[in-house]
Amino acid sequence: MPELPEVEVVRRGLAEHVLGRTVADVELDGHRVARRHVAGPQDLRDRLAGRRVADVRRRGKYLWLDLGDSLGLLVHLGMSGQLLVEDADAPREKHLHARFRFTDDGPELRFVDQRTFGGLALADLGEGGVPTTIAHIAPDLLEAAFDRPAVVRRVKARDSAVKRVLLDQTVASGIGNIYADEALWRAGVHGERVASTLTGPRIGRLLDHAAQVMREALDEGGTSFDALYVNVNGASGYFDRSLAAYGQAGRPCRRCGTPIRREQFMNRSSFSCPRCQPRPRRRLTPRERG
DNA sequence: CGTTCATCCTGAGAGC
């Protein structure tokens, strides 16, 4: 469940169902799910047992459980990860990788991930309670620490395609392929425009659109095209009905009626309106720009 | 510095 709104939906579900509970034991299936925990799966299990979930936090697409004493359990859902709250006797999912049981009689927490690009790791919590292992991830567009003027300046300083910059989690986090395309459509900017050639106010508006579209998606429970993207109770969000660009190839643009086009960019698909978002004539080389 | 490319995986859907 990938981008910021979908991860936030999961965070809220965890806050509702596991906050304040104490981990009894953890079962890990296979080595892959904890591959980023360098001390190994046994260490992960040993150090989680007996820990109380003091807080559930998120930055961009990363989630973590604050376990107190500056220890956190960092979770990334990758492309297909799910965190599900279920009764212990619920049928075992095909791609179940981890289950957390608690000291109370309540439901357990499961990590299910078809493609296993996601995973779990323990991390020290540093500045602001953020895991030190994601210190390179910038504040996301919806958090208080987001410094809009500073991000506008950073975007403006980049001589690369503006969509690439939107997807760069070290500049601003949380935006993925869907919301990048939606923000660019709303702003009327083609993703291959060179960031440094956009005006500061234009970049600011683009970021505002990105934040706004993610807020709207969150209100709809996120974007779900299929059962892979669900909240902790297994329910889908509804924002797919509101998408104006992503996945809309051939459908009329909601603003001007021109069929939405699909292009390859960064080895993935990009969707845009040919009329509202004209392609840049060509990319200028640094020396041409002087 | 920046960009491209491959890689980690499984499954759905299209086309034959």
Next chain:
DNA sequence: TGCTCTCAGGATGAAC
């Protein structure tokens, strides 16, 4: 039915 091919909400590291 079944095969092959392409594609999918992401992040990372190597190579250029």
